[in-house]
Every structure is written in C-alpha cells, then in structure tokens.
Amino acid sequence: MGQRVLMKGNEALAEAAVRAGCRFFFGYPITPQNEIPEYMSRRLPEVGGTFIQAESELAAINMVYGAAGAGARAMTSSSSPGVSLKQEGISYMAAAELPGVVVNMVRGGPGLGGIQPAQSDYYQATRGGGHGDYRTIVFGPATVQEGVDVMSKAFELADKYRTPVVILGDGMMGQMMEPVSLPEPLELAKLPLKPWATTGAKGRRPNIINSLFLDAEECEKHNLALQAKYDIIQATEQMAEIAFPDSDWFVVAYGTTARICREAIQEARAQGLSVGMVRPITLWPFPVNAFEKVVERAKGFLTVEMSLGQMVDDVRLAVNGRCPVRFFGRTGGMVPSDEEVLAEIEKMVEGRTR
Amino acid sequence: MNLGVIMAGFGGQGVMSMGQVVCYAGLAEGKEVSWLPSYGPEMRGGTANCAVVVSDAPVGSPLVARPDAVIIMNRPSLEKFEAALKPGGLLVINSSLCDKEPSRRDVRVVKVAATDLANDLGDIRVANMVALGAFLAACPVVKPDSIVDALKKNLPPHHQKLIPLNKLALERGAEAAAGQL
Incomplete structure (x- = not known):
C-alpha cells in the first residue's frame, strides 16, 4: 500500500481498476460518474491500454464482452439509466461466462430521475438485472478506500468465476474526496492464464464464446452449471x-x-x-x-x-x-x-x- | 476533534478549491478528512457549496447536515445555511458580497470583506483565501502553513507563481478576523 493521497471516489476507482490490470475501458457519459471515463481516457494510454467512448451504453457493454472474450481485464461504468441499457449485455456475459467489471454510481430513479445519490438499483444489481437465471457478484463499498479495495477483488473474482461483477456505489461516493492508499499495480504477466479465451486458434482447437443454446435440454444443463457456480460463490464469497x-x-x-x-x-x-x-x-x-x-x-x-x-x-x-x-x-x-x-x-x- | 464545515458561494468564487485545500492540509497534518461537493446542474454564477470534515478519527458521514462552521461567500448562501449551523458554531461572512445581518444570536460571527481585500491585493480570485485566512484565525483546524504547503504541492506548475499572493491573502484574512475574536 502506498502513501495516502486525496482522491475523488470516481478517480480512485478508476486508478484502482488500472492497478488491478484493467487495460480496456468502454463507456458513455452520464452524471455522476463522468470522472471515471475522463480519468481512464488519460490514464489507460499511459499503460498501453485502450479507452473508447462508445456511441451508446449498449455498444460499451458489448465492447466489454468482446475484450473479455479475448482474455483482457475490461470494464465499463455508468449510472442508473445507463446501467439499465447495459443489462442485455450483462446477461449475455453471464451466459457466455465472461469476466468483466461494471461500476454503477447510482442516482435517483426511475426513468431519467435525477443526478443525486440513491441506492434504488439494488434489486436490479442483485437479481441479475437482465433476463434469465443468473446473478452477478455485487459489492457495495462504504468508503473510497473500500471502493479501491473491492475493485481488485472484483477483477479477481470476475476471472476466477468467469462472471460479470458489479460495484454499486452512489453519486456521493463518486463525487466525494477522501484519503486513499492505492495498492501496487498487478503485473499482467503474473495473472492466471485464460485457456478458454479467443486468442487465435493457432495450434489448438478454436475456442467458442456463445450464449445460444437452442436445444432446451442443453440450455437447462448450461443453467444448472451456472447455478452450481453461483452456489459456490454464495458459500465462499460473502463479505460483511x-x-x-x-x-x-x-x-x-x-x-x-x-x-x-x-x-x-x-x-x-x-x-x-x-x-x-x-x-x-x-x-x-x-x-x-x-x-x-x-x-x-x-x-x-x-x-x-x-x-x-x-x-x-x-x-x-x-x-x-x-x-x-x-x-x-x-x-x-x-x-x-x-x-x-x-x-x-x-x-x-x-x-x-x- | 471532529469538525464539519460548509463553504458556500457563487460558482467561480473558489469555494470548491477552498474546501479541497483544507483537506490536503489536514491530510498532510495526519488528520482524517473528507470533501463532498454539491453537484447539481451548477454553473459559473450559480450557487456552489462543499462540505468538509476534518477529524482525528475516520470520517463517518461526509454529509454535513449540522455544520460546526459555515463560510459564507455571498448573500444567498447566508440565507441557505445560517439555520443549519450548530449553536455556538462559527459563521464567517464575506461582507463584501453579503450585506444582510445574520439573524442567529447563538453563534460566533466573523465578518471579513474578502472580495474587497482580494481586490486590494490585485486579484479578486484570492477572495476565497482571504475568507479561509479569517476562518482559520477563528478556528485553527489546520495551520495556515499547511495550506500554503498544500498549494505548493497541488497547484500546477504554471500557477506556482500565485503562491505568494495566496499566502498574503490568507494573512489579510487572519488580520481582518483578529479584532473580532
């Protein structure tokens, strides 16, 4: 852990993501989380990463799908109305068993709502959010420091279980400044290999990443496999x-x-x-x-x-x-x-x- | 010690940076700090405020519903925040831009013509540092030297030349407060 520095919640989370090995960020602007993409647009090129301001939230989450499928640590961030738009992509990621981190700096809803802090996306985050029988791991940090700490954990668990992970903050957490100690950056070369990723099939059978199971029996089997994974997560990953x-x-x-x-x-x-x-x-x-x-x-x-x-x-x-x-x-x-x-x-x- | 301060004024008066610099100074002194801006659809000329907590223990809520001190940079801010101040709390008023008398009788009042004094120094933009100097004279939650150090550490290179002016502004504010303490 480094020296304590004063950082805005949004910026601290972004820096923590970079230090956790995130090299791809895709997003679309919305208050009160704009400092995350703003920070990433400057920071990611410094570490050889890629920042893209997508044309929409849908595009952004599907870019995360693509980068995650290729084996990278990727994330997106938004706030409530934007996260609603991302739900289709999150469901597809859960089905295709792709890791990735989604930050939601929650604001008042429903609809366009307002830009002040809220926690009214709890159901959406903890019940899956999109269609189908799936869950995402969800963190609800209370301080900027805890946000930094759970960011490393979020990428780790996303990879470990091959599942999307949501960090549920709120406008206050995003906008406030607090002292934080940032962790040392992870070395990308030391991260566990992803033999399932679509990295080019030279010398091996092609990996296929897909969420289509037209055969109902196959689709049920896939759901049961996902459920078995969620059971393990429930048994082992609770934090309070x-x-x-x-x-x-x-x-x-x-x-x-x-x-x-x-x-x-x-x-x-x-x-x-x-x-x-x-x-x-x-x-x-x-x-x-x-x-x-x-x-x-x-x-x-x-x-x-x-x-x-x-x-x-x-x-x-x-x-x-x-x-x-x-x-x-x-x-x-x-x-x-x-x-x-x-x-x-x-x-x-x-x-x-x- | 757990001190909650609200700093309020027009957008462009530097109330946000005033709060941040107190936090940087507090952090350098080994204290716990938090800074929370109002982040509505604010714009230059609209109202802006931030809540700052400086504490010996980890900060609980960054929201300051009942401030120990309020720094008022304009009249609308007095109307908005005077009532919230704790009994016995400190009210620092920029009398250049707030001609209204405070109605509270159970608080300490320090008036400082921050905008006029800043103008006298040749730069209206240091009105925030004049007000901060007055505030710190009445409520020494961090040392003025720590504020100057924080500016040195956090101002971009092309603004470093403004540090002597900011230091002077802090001193003028402290002098203006001295007779009222």
Whole structure:
C-alpha cells in the first residue's frame, strides 16, 4: 500500500481498476460518474491500454464482452439509466461466462430521475438485472478506500468465476474526496492464464464464446452449471462487517448510507441504547452468515436504504421471521440524515419495550 | 476533534478549491478528512457549496447536515445555511458580497470583506483565501502553513507563481478576523 493521497471516489476507482490490470475501458457519459471515463481516457494510454467512448451504453457493454472474450481485464461504468441499457449485455456475459467489471454510481430513479445519490438499483444489481437465471457478484463499498479495495477483488473474482461483477456505489461516493492508499499495480504477466479465451486458434482447437443454446435440454444443463457456480460463490464469497456484535438491536445498511447510520448508532450508544450494525459489503452473495452470528440475540433489525425498501427483502429472508425487521428509507436523491436514523432507532427500541 | 464545515458561494468564487485545500492540509497534518461537493446542474454564477470534515478519527458521514462552521461567500448562501449551523458554531461572512445581518444570536460571527481585500491585493480570485485566512484565525483546524504547503504541492506548475499572493491573502484574512475574536 502506498502513501495516502486525496482522491475523488470516481478517480480512485478508476486508478484502482488500472492497478488491478484493467487495460480496456468502454463507456458513455452520464452524471455522476463522468470522472471515471475522463480519468481512464488519460490514464489507460499511459499503460498501453485502450479507452473508447462508445456511441451508446449498449455498444460499451458489448465492447466489454468482446475484450473479455479475448482474455483482457475490461470494464465499463455508468449510472442508473445507463446501467439499465447495459443489462442485455450483462446477461449475455453471464451466459457466455465472461469476466468483466461494471461500476454503477447510482442516482435517483426511475426513468431519467435525477443526478443525486440513491441506492434504488439494488434489486436490479442483485437479481441479475437482465433476463434469465443468473446473478452477478455485487459489492457495495462504504468508503473510497473500500471502493479501491473491492475493485481488485472484483477483477479477481470476475476471472476466477468467469462472471460479470458489479460495484454499486452512489453519486456521493463518486463525487466525494477522501484519503486513499492505492495498492501496487498487478503485473499482467503474473495473472492466471485464460485457456478458454479467443486468442487465435493457432495450434489448438478454436475456442467458442456463445450464449445460444437452442436445444432446451442443453440450455437447462448450461443453467444448472451456472447455478452450481453461483452456489459456490454464495458459500465462499460473502463479505460483511459487524459493529458491536453483542448489541440487542441492529441497523443494517450498506454503502454511504452505512456511514450515516454509523453516526446515528454512536449517538444512540451514547444515550445508552444497545445498538450495533450489520453492514453487507457483498450485496450478492448476500452475507447471510453475518446475520446468523447475531440473529439469535437480536431483538430487532432496522434496515436503512436510499430507496423505498429493496435490501430489506434480503434482510427479512436472512432473519427468516426470528425477530422484527423494520425499514426506513429516503429516495429519489434524498439522503437520510443521522437525526432521522436516530429517531427510527429510538422508535424500534421503544416499540419493543412498550 | 471532529469538525464539519460548509463553504458556500457563487460558482467561480473558489469555494470548491477552498474546501479541497483544507483537506490536503489536514491530510498532510495526519488528520482524517473528507470533501463532498454539491453537484447539481451548477454553473459559473450559480450557487456552489462543499462540505468538509476534518477529524482525528475516520470520517463517518461526509454529509454535513449540522455544520460546526459555515463560510459564507455571498448573500444567498447566508440565507441557505445560517439555520443549519450548530449553536455556538462559527459563521464567517464575506461582507463584501453579503450585506444582510445574520439573524442567529447563538453563534460566533466573523465578518471579513474578502472580495474587497482580494481586490486590494490585485486579484479578486484570492477572495476565497482571504475568507479561509479569517476562518482559520477563528478556528485553527489546520495551520495556515499547511495550506500554503498544500498549494505548493497541488497547484500546477504554471500557477506556482500565485503562491505568494495566496499566502498574503490568507494573512489579510487572519488580520481582518483578529479584532473580532
């Protein structure tokens, strides 16, 4: 890890991608993530990489498909409406088992929505997003540093499982500046080989990358193989942080919302309330194991999101009726305040004792 | 120490860079910092603001809903942010472009004619550094020397010649604040 430098979230993620071996970036502009393509357009040529501003989001994600198929570490980034446009390509990548990283700096939706921070693309990111029976690995980092850290992990897991990986940030994370330590750049030559890639068939049988399975039996078999891979990911790749695990009550939040909740929790604890936090870092696989560690002692959970309630479904599935699960959220680009969250914590605790 | 500051003014007054330079200085002093800009459809002449946190511990929320200090570079910013300031907080007002009196009586007020003093120095663009000098005199969250070092480190080569002027602007701001502390 290098010296700490002050960087904007978008730029830090872009630099982290370059250091993780990303050599191809394809994108189309949209606020609030434009510093990612801007940075890549300058930085990638310095390391022998390629930046292309595509003519559309569809073109960009299909260029990622192509570069990934040829064995490269490739990525694209966008924000909510743009990521909706990329879903067809992400589904094709999942089906063709191609690695790649998609950054979504989420903004208020639906439709064109606004440009302020939101978390209302949680369903889209964690349920696959496009058509078909597939999932993408999804990270929800809470700080710029964690964004940098999960970027390396995202490329690593994308290659390991040959699957697209989504980093779900929000406008606040993209726009804010924080100190970060950047990792040393990976040496491309040391990355694992990709014998499946279409690198020219000289001296071997051609590799074919495809997502068409007209024979239903074959298509089901392919789906079952994908599912087996997702089962392994679910069993092995969960990431979460638990703060104050011996608490009676828990707030559940991810990304920048978790930072606001952390302040509310500090205030609640200063008042003598026994409140901790479960903070998912992987949103898919959802970190059910972290919930298992606290659910037996928990009197209740409060899920806080910048949406009208999406991750709360996964919390309810993880808790499975063992204690009450409440929800508080702001949406459309509005950010919950620590005062609002504290009031909800107080309501939860009082509701229990009444 | 955990200090949340909002800096607000017209686009082009340098409120964004004022916030960034405080963060660079804080980082160099080994503190934890965050900078969050307003990023609506802003333009030159529109309103702009940023939220800065300087802390001894890792920064929680980068959003500053209840600031400990507010630096007001124009009148609309006073109307927008005065109410949010914590009781006992610090209100630094650029009196050159804000003729309105603050209505709060439970806060510390430091008035500095930042735009006029910058004009006297020969460059209106250092009004932000005059205001910052006044702010740091009233609230020494980082050392003025660290601000100058941060400018040296982060200004592009063709702007390095502006550092003495910025240093002077910081000093003028501190002098203007001195009588009000």
